[in-house]
Structures are given as C-alpha cells and as structure tokens.
Amino acid sequence: MGAPRHGGTRMRWLLGAAAFPALFLGLVLGMAELPEFGDPGSPASTHVSPRFIEDAAAETGAANMVTAVLADYRGYDTLGETAVIFAAGLGCLVILAAAGGRPNPPAPGMSHPFGSVILDTATRILVPVVLLFAVYVLIHGHISPGGGFQGGVLFGSGLIMMRLVWGPAHEGGTHRPDVTAFGPSLRGSLILACAGILGYAGIGLAAMAFGGEFLNYGTLPLGSDPAHVRELATLGIEAAVFLTVAGTVGVLFDTISIGMRESGVPLGSDRGPRE
C-alpha cells in the first residue's frame, strides 16, 4: 500500500512484524466466539437460509438451490457480478488494446502458433467437446452444479485453447485454414460482453414494464405456472451471463497474453502506431 521512501524497507518489515500478528490474533480471538463449525443450530443456518432450502424448488422451479438464490432471490447481486467482470474487460481494453499512440512491446511466445501435429489433432477433437460441455453446463445450470459463469469460462477456455494452438484468429501473414478464423476478434468479444449485460438488464427492465419490481420475473408473461416462468427467466439470465463472461475471457486473454490491438491485428506484425 502506501510504501514509504525506499530507505524505509527496514521500517516496513518492522511495521509488518508488528501489525500482521496483531491482525491474525484479533481474527482468531473473534473466531473463537463464532458459532461452532458445522453447528446446524447456528444463526446462519436457522434465520434466512431455511426458506431458500425449503421453498426454492416450489417458488423458482430450480432444483439447484444455489442457482435459485443466485439468479432469482439475489438476482441483483449477479447483475452486479456480471458488471464486475465486464468492468475488467473494459479496463483491459482501455489500458492495453484501444490505445492509439505507442504500441505495446512485442509478445515473444504467445502470438505465434505452436503448430505441432499432435497438438493440432488433439485440439481438433477436444475443442468441440469443451464448447459443447460449456453449453450443457449453461443449460443445466438450475438442475446440476454450474450455470452462466462456469459455462462462460469453459467456452472462453475453449477459445483460448484454439488461440494457443493455432495462434490468433487474424494471423497477419499466412492465413491458416478457416479453422483459425473461428472465434471472435477483440471487437467481437466486446460486442458479446455488451450484449450479455444488455440482455440481463433488459430482462430486469422487462419485468418492470409488466408492472413488477426490477428483476421480478414473476410478472413476465411466459406462461401460467409462476415457478415455470421463473425457471425460464433464470435460463435467460444465465445465457446473458454466459455471453458476458465468454466475451470478457476472450478480451482478457487477447489483450494480456497476445497483446492484440484495437485493429484486431496481433502486435507482432503491427503496421505503425496508428492506422
């Protein structure tokens, strides 16, 4: 944090030697008085959460209680969460990619494809499975563990695998066969991420349009049985989150590791600071 003048390293270690044991002791003393680990009668287990356990399935139609709380009871939290990861994507774009001026240093390893045969065939087999599994995780979010976030990251890691093995989508010089063309450019990832946030907030505003509070899916005209309506809306929410997370993971990887620039061309073969 606010590091004093460099002459102060001795002082900094001294300060550390005193402050951090005190912090640890305080935490442990405080923890001693917390309810016992695993005690079913603790306030946390008896006050608010019983309703989530007992009524989640009936009220929101989701078997996975965590997803029920995540998408429905505390859906506003998850909107904030999506905004957080969107902010990270935006930040990396502003800092690394969308800058006119001086280019970033060339990235030695990452921006050139490995291109060994074994990796090539393994990727051809693995990537479709990963992407399919990602979509499965998204669809079954409210029944089995998983959901928008996990699906998004898996989808993103699929993209990353392709980037690693076959190099960035727009190889400056020789163009690998169409396979390498798959995967969004930087601008595409940003559009994906924006679409996710707009989708999520859109569903929330739609609920308001039909007379409910913000993000109150009960009012949406998606059928008669309210639990079923909420289940569908949860799926919509998860899909929106999926888009944002997938887009942002793409942006993070492209800007940080490959150093891709706004023009979508990797840095290595960049033609001058600003077209």
Added chain:
Amino acid sequence: MRDVLPGLLVALPLVGAALVPLLAALFRRTTRAAALALHAAIFAAALGLFWSAAVAGPIRYAVGGWPGPWGIELWFDGLSTLIAVLVAGMACFASFAQTFGPDPDRTAPGSTPLREGLLRGALLLLVGGLLGIVATRDVFNLFVFLEISSLAAYTLVASGGGRSTVAAFRYLLAGTAAGSLYLFGVGFLYALTGTLNMDDLAARLPSVEADAALTVAVVLIAVGLSIKAALFPLHGWLPDTYVYTPTPAAGFIAAVMAKVSAYALLRLLGEVLAGTDAGAVVLEIMIWLGVAGVVAGGVLAVAQRAVTRMLAWSSISAMGMILIGVGMGSALAITGALFHMAAHALAKGCLFFGAGGIRALEDGDEVDRWAGLGSRAPWTLAALTVAGLSMIGIPPTAGFFSKYYLLSASITAGGPAGIAAFAAIILSSLLATVYFLRVLEAAWFRAPAEAERASSAAPAGPVLPRPLALPVVGLALLIVLTGIFARPFERHVLPDWETGTARIAAEAP
C-alpha cells in the same frame, strides 16, 4: 412514479455502460451525445427520487420482488437520495468534460472513437457502482457495487498512460485489500446474525453476546471502508491517484468517489452498528482520527508546490472533517458531515477540472503557472476563486455553512474530543486560507513570469477549453446556491436521519 424510479436509477447506468461501448464498437463514431443523454436521464431519476422521498417519505424497494432479509432491498431516504443527486449531478459535468482529451503525461495514448466510447462506458459504470452503493440496503450487495465502482475507477485512473498506470495499480491493491477486509467483516456479521439486510442486522445485533467477534467485525468493516474513503492514516493511495488521473476523470473521482465510501461508513457505523458498544468505541476513535486527518492534510497541503497535489492533500483534510461529523453521530453532526460532503464535492470537482485543465494547457503544475491567469480569463478564474473560498469556508459559499454545522456539533458534543475537533476545524480553515490564497493571489495579482511575457505577448485566449470551462463555472454557481438555500438540506436530511435511527431502535426486540 415511486415504484419505477428506483429500478431505473440502478439499471440505467449499467445499461449505459454496455450500450455506449457497443455503439462505439459498431459504428466507430463519437458517442458524446448518447453518454450525455444517459447521464441526464440518471440525474433526472435521482432528482425525482429526492423529490418523492422528501414529499412522501422514504421508499423501500424490494428488487426481484423478494422482500426483507431474503431478497435485496433498496432504501431511499433524504440521506441516500441527496448523495445520489450529488453523484448523478457531478457525473453530468464529468461526462461533459470527457470531450476534453489531453492527458497530463505526454506518453498517454491518443484517442480513437472506440477508446472514447470505452472511457464513457467506464464513467457510466463508475456512476452505476456509486449509485448502487448509495441505494442498497444489503451489506453484501454493498460489497459488489463497491468493487464495480473501484474497477471502473482503476480503469479511468490508468487511462492516463505512463505514471498513472503505477498509481492505478497501487490504488487497486489498496482498494482490493479494503474490499476483502470489509467482506471478512460481513462474514463475521453473517455468522453472528444469519442475515445480510441492514435493518434486520440492526435489529438483531444488540441481542448478540459474542462481544469479541462483534468488535472484530466492526473493526474490519471500519478499516475496510476507511481505506476506500481515504481517511487518515489509511490514505496512502490518494495523492498519486488524484494527481496522475486524466482531468475529466480526476474531477469526478476527487469529488465523489471517497465521499460515497464515507456515506457507506456513515450508514453502517452510524446507523446499523450504532447499537453495539464496539460501534460506539470505534466512532469515538474515528473522531480522533478525523482530527489527525484534518491537521495532517492541511499541513501537507501547505507544503506542496504542485497545485493538483495540494488539492489531493486538502481532500484528505476534508475527509477528516467528514469523519469527525460521522464520528460524533449527533443529528447536527451528521447534517454537518453530509453538508460538507456536498460542499466539498462541488468545490473539489470544480478545482480539479480547473487545475487539471490549466496543468495540461500551461504544461506545468506549479503555483506560478497560475500567475496572471486572472487577466486572461476573468470568469473562469472567478469560478475557481469561489470554489477556493468555499474550501476555506468564507460565507456566503456552502463551505462556510457546512463548517458552521460541524463547529456547533463539536461544541455541543463537548468533552476532549469535541474541543479537539473544534480546534482542528478552525486550524484547517486557517491552513486552507494559506494554501488557497497563495494560488488565488498568483492568479489575480501576480504578473506572468518575466520569461513568458518576454517570449510572447501574454498568450490571449481562454485559460480552459470549453468542455472544462463550462463545468467549472457551473459548479461555482452551484456552490453559492447550495450555500444560500441550505434550508431544504436541513429540512429533508435531518428528520429522515432521526426517524431512521429512532425506527431501528424501536424495532429492536
């Protein structure tokens, strides 16, 4: 009206933060108009909420239709709507200033339509985060929006390139440490009470016997939010951050960023945790930290040669004063703290827009860069003078009245802390007099440096480009108006605060 505005207030910024970059990415044209329209809409929503909260009493809004401790609630009383109006208003000025491009560091990246769109999206995200903090009634939701506003702020700080990236990284470390400390504190509270809703927490906390755990929770939350609010002695990150941030963002961040964390501190320690004796002790300590902050900030501001760094240290002094108000807890003190937040936000925003612009155009940050500017641009400098006078606390600006409230609160509080606070506030005004009038004297009464006058006829033309000059003059007008029409401030904020704490006390089992 009352059931639509809360949703709009929180949704519009996030929608805007996604829409503006989308437009920039798709159409590659400037997105100035769209951003300004969004900020105006958000400001209108905030004003509407302020009006309806004042007329028809506080609004409780259950997001997602789930009330009480299960779902997340938003709470709009005089207190939170006032800060919302302040944030949304300053955001309009900042958005207008964002068309002003030059950054302090020559190696800063040039501007392209996509980059401009992204920066506008970051500002909207920052406003969304801050409004989320102001509106929420749920302690974990507060953490989420604290992180959104912080991440957006790191981006805006780092957009200056070069040295601002280092300042942004150090700000990120401090901010994340603060967030984790706060979250740990929330974990303790959740373990002790089982709920995350502030009203529910306030009702259940007095009946908790685990004193040590409660003290740890209060200390963790207080330290976490104090780092975010740059309260002395946890202010390490602030000077570099405010100095190296590009001007449009610096004006907004310097004006409201730390204040919203101070508002969260006030909400939690002043209202929710006030019932616990650990809370009372921490509040007492905070008064003394505030006093130390006021004095240290003032003294170090006097010691600075660069204007923006001087303004950064004077912010630390002002946050100290707000801390004193929060610490005392009496209705008068809280009104003083809030009024000082408003007055300081307007004045500091105006000064940073002015100083940043002058630093960029005059290519230097020292006080004598300001020599002779008064004759070149009288109206802009008059506005900066009004802001300076408000910082010192000269009537009829708003700064005078907020200091008046704080002084009378510290006198009625009495005791050693009260006297120390009284003396500290008087001393801070004196220190402010020294370092502000030094700048104003240079601007109005000192001829430009000989070298400059010899080289070229005093460079005529405006001192600030239009996207900065307008916010500066507009904010100066607001400062004087807030000063004179302090009554609505007192009539709406005061009763809500009293009824708020009284209501929570009544609900306790």
Added chain:
Amino acid sequence: MTEIVSLRPLLAVGAGLAVVLPILLSGRRPALREGWTFLAGAVQLGAALSMLPAALAGAAHVSPALPLLPGMPLQFRADPLGLLFLTLSSILWLATSSYSVGYLRSLGLKHQTGYFAAFAAAVAAAAGVALAANLLTFLIAYEVLTLATWPLVVHKRTSGVLGSGRSYLAYTLIAGQLLLGAVVWAGTLAPGAQFTPGGFLAGAASDGVLRVLFVLLLVGVGSKAAVFPLHGWLPAAMVAPTPVSALLHAVAVVKAGAFGVLRLTGWVFGPDLMHDLGLSLPLALLAAGTILMASLRALGEDHFKRRLAYSTISQLSYIVLGGAIGTPLALAGAAFHIVAHGFLKITLFFCAGSVYAATGREHISQLGGLGRAMPFTFAAFGVGALGMAGVPLLPGFISKWNLALGALDDHQVWVVAVLVLSGLLNLAYYLPILRVAVFEPGDRRDVGEPSAWLVAPPVFAALAAIVLGLNPDAGARFWSLAESAAQSVAAHAPEFLTGGLP
C-alpha cells in the same frame, strides 16, 4: 423597541452589492461606472435617512428573516447604533468616491474598474456589519468586508505590496476564523444570538466559559479595531492608494472593528455582565495602553500616512475605552466618536492624498512651504488636526467630554487623566506638520492646488466637522442616535448605573 418589518434595511445593504456587477460590466465607460457608484451611495444614504425618524422614536426597521441555519436567520435591524454607523459610512463613501475619481485620474492608476467594484462591495459589507441583527449576520458581513478590501489594499500589485497584503489577510482572516468559532459557541450557548441592548449572555454559561468566549470575540473584532497586540496590519496597509486608506480608516474597515467592540460590550455581554465578570477594567486598561502607545509611536513617525495610521490606532481605542466603561455617557461618547473620528480623519487623509497627488511627497519633513502653495488643503488639515486633539467647538471635544463624564460616573478618575494626556500628545504630533508646512521655506515653484475633485472633499469634510462641532445634532442627528443607543443599553442595567444624563 417595537419592530417594523420592512425592506429598507435590505435596500441599504443591497445597494452596494447590487451595483458591483454593473460596475464590472461598464468598465469601458468610466463616466457610467462612477455614476453607478454615486447612485448606490445616494440610495444607501436615502434608505438610512428614511429609517432615521423611526429609530429615534424607539422603533427599528427589521428585514424579514432569511432562514440560513437552525435558529440563526440572516436578518438586519436598523437600531440607533447601526444607523449611526450606516449614515456615517454612506456620507463618507460619497466623499471618498468623488475623491477617488480625482485621485485615480490624476495618478492614472490601472485596474480602476476592479477598484470601484471592490470599493462598492466593501461599503455594502460595512453596511451589513452596521445593520446586522445577530452574530451570524455580523460574521458573514465581516468576512465579506475582509475579502472585499483585500484587492484594494494590494491594488498596486508590486511584490512589496503583495507582502503587506498577505500580512493584512493573515491578521484579519485568522481573527475571522476565531470569530467564527466564537459565534458558533455563542450560538450554542444562547440560541439565536440576537443583539439585545444590555446583552443576551447573562447566565448562559459558567463565568470561566464566558470569559474565554469574551476573549475569543474580542480578538475577532479587536484585530479589525487595531487594538494593541493586533494592530500590526494597519501601518502595513498604508501601501494602498490614499482613498483606500481613507476607506480603511474612516469609512469601513477599522470602523467596523470599533463598532464590533461596541456591539460586543453593549449588545452581546452588556455592561453589568462585563463588570460581574471583571472584564471592564482590563479592557479599559488595554484601550488606554493602546491610546498612549500609538500616540508615542506616531510622534516618531516621519512618513505622513503612517503617522496618521498610528493616530487612528490611538483614536479608535477611545471607542474601545467607552465600551469598556459602559456608563450611558461613556457609550454615547464612544458612539459619537465613531462619527467625529470619521469626519476628522478622512479630512486628514484627503489632505495627505492631495499633497501626494500634487507633489508626490510622502514624508512630513518634505512638506516645507506647501502651506502657502495649497492654502485650502492645509486649512482643512488644520481643522482636522485641532478636532483630533479635542479642541472645543469641534466634534472631537464632544466625544472626549462625554467619555470623561461617563468615566467619572463610574469613579474612574484615571481615565480622565489618560484623555487629557492623549489630547496633548495629539497636539504634539499634529502641530509640527502644520508648522513645517506653513512656516518652513521649501521649493514651491510649480506647486498649486490639485484639481477640484481633490480639494472639494477635504474642505467639505472639514466644514461638516465644524458644523458637527457646533451642533452635534445637525444634519443626520448623530448625537441623538448615539444618545438613544446608550439609553437603550442603560435601560437594561438600572442598578449598575448611578449618574443620569445631563
């Protein structure tokens, strides 16, 4: 004291402020710009005179209360003391404005627009100080006065001038902040802090607290009234152009300080509380010490305006002395001395300015032979000097006479001795100036009376002083105002006061 709610007090205070913007805007047409100043002066004087009969009949015009802070509105009341100071400052503002026109034109000073705008703001602030109904309004007007006069003091903008400007600000703003603290404290002890004849703090807190509060308030107003330890800024402020010095000394700033001390002793604490707390005697001694010290210092001063500055420091302490004694006669004498000193000192400053404008000489030793060259100026100077010394048939005598009677009512014989001694000292440092000017030879070849704009004001002020000396109630009935002000304070402290009015 019945109250008539009317807008006239606001008109009196607002006239100066309202005219600031037009002056700034009409920078290119000097004639129009001066017109604005005179218009504001006339409006202010008219409003003051219109409130006169009511004040004398015991009723006071009160402006509607603009609610500013809990329990402390922004309110103006035209009570006798306030009206006395308001009328004096508006008359002298007109005189100084006409003098300024001539002075600035003859010396061709730059930034005249800013000068007149700041001047108008300063006088408006002085009017605000005069008519303030409670401590908060007094404080706000007080701070605005400080800021309005700062640009005037540093008008010449050279680095030396800026230095003395900084010292001026240091004294006055530090005092302002202490006053802010004291006003807040008083506001909490006695909500509303309205000025009430005879004081409103009786029994509001323990004696110790009240004494500390009194010291804080005294430092706040005393620094402007140039009481001994806090007088440093006044001589340093002589770097300002002469009309500004006239403003500082006679019209607004220092007068506001002295007026503040009177308010403090008569309307905040009140004479009997002062005596109970044992504050009267130390304050009186402080005032007496200032009188003598400043007079001695003036003897040794060769710079013309700085000698006048030290004479002001000593003359002002008469008012502080009157406030300290607290008997009705002493208060009436002190109040009237505000007027007397106003007219006399402004005459002396106008003469000093005319000499500087005509010959550029600033030191008394260089004044040789000017007496014959500038007869009217030095005649007026003679009247002013004699008036200052307290020679009968001039206003100075009336205020000193009543001060002495008031002191005797309170059995303070030593005060009379101080008054006599200071009278002699006045003569000791004023008459040599006349002697040098009239009798000593000096080159006065191309020296003559400066333009009419520069001669008329001192002569007018001298004549007014003479008229006032003969009939203190002439014109704006200053004496009856002073007397009714003292009477209102006395009415609230019957058991303390023994002597009646003559």
Added chain:
Amino acid sequence: MAEGHLISIGLLAAMVVSAACALAVKDLLTAAALFGAFSFLTATWFALLGAVDVAFTEACVGGALTTILFVSTAFRTSRRFD
C-alpha cells in the same frame, strides 16, 4: 464426520503450504504453477465441504483462468522477478 474432519484439516494445511511457497519462490512460472495447485486444492476442499458450485467455479475460473493469465504475463514480461 470425524474422519471427514481430518481430511479437511489435511487439505487446509496443504493449501497453506502451497500458498506460502507460491509467494516465496522467485521464479514467476513456478509461482504460477504453485498458485494453480493452491487453487485446485481449494476447489477440492470446497467439494469436500459440499460447496459443489463454488468448487466448480473455483476450479475453472480461479484455477485455470488465473493461472493461464499469470503464465501469459510471464511471457509478456520476464520470467525472473526483479
């Protein structure tokens, strides 16, 4: 649940050790690898405690993504901490 408790303590100990090593080691790639191990150990502990969703997320978001980013930063900057 006594024996479950024992495994949980064991995992926690392993987590602390791997975290401490990750911070102590000088070479960035080793640190990234150790940090990956730390994340996956944490994910296993979450699964042990029945927090399956959190385990899933920690494994792929915390473990995989963060490690990839750290390794790629190593390529962008320099392998040795200076």
Added chain:
Amino acid sequence: MTTYAFAAVLFTLGIAGMALLPNLLRKLLAMNVMQVAVIVFFVSLAFKDGATVPILGQGGDPQAAEFMNPLPHTLMLTAIVVSVSTTGLALGLLVRIRSRFETLNERQLLDKLR
C-alpha cells in the same frame, strides 16, 4: 474453530505478502491468496454436520437441516468472479507498467515516479 483459523492464516499471509513483497506481480499473487482466504471463511460458515450438497434430489419435502446453507455459496460465486476480474485488470496494468518502465520492482518504480 480450526477451519476458521486456517482462513485467518491465509488472510494474514495474503495481506502480509501484499504489503511486504517488493515485486508487483508477487503482490498480486498475495492479493489472490487473501481473496481466497475470505472465500474459505464463508464456505466454512455454510457447512452443516450431517447435511448434503444443496441440490434437490427427486423431490420430496426438503428440510432445512438436511441441506447445506446455499446463501454463502452464492455469495462466494460472486467473490470468486470479483477476484478474477481484479486480477485480470491488475495483470493488464502490470503489462503496461512493464512496457513503460522496464521494471516491476516497487522501489525502482517509485523512484521513476517522482
């Protein structure tokens, strides 16, 4: 109680690392450890003896004691995402700092900054 203690150990390790390590990248690692510590603490709050994973089996009337507390799990999903986002942004900053100042050592950076 011992589980909470481990969370405290990790937290202190993280904060100490952030404050004391000279290299910015290692500070970032320490920051991640600190954030994981808080997540460990929350998850340990959610544990109930004799309860299973908070996912409903084949219907039937779920009882509160049978399932783990889902609320902390939800909160921690958000906390993990927050920690990854901060790390991503921080790494972006570090790449930019490295390219501009050729060092990631805080002491050398501070000298270059002044």
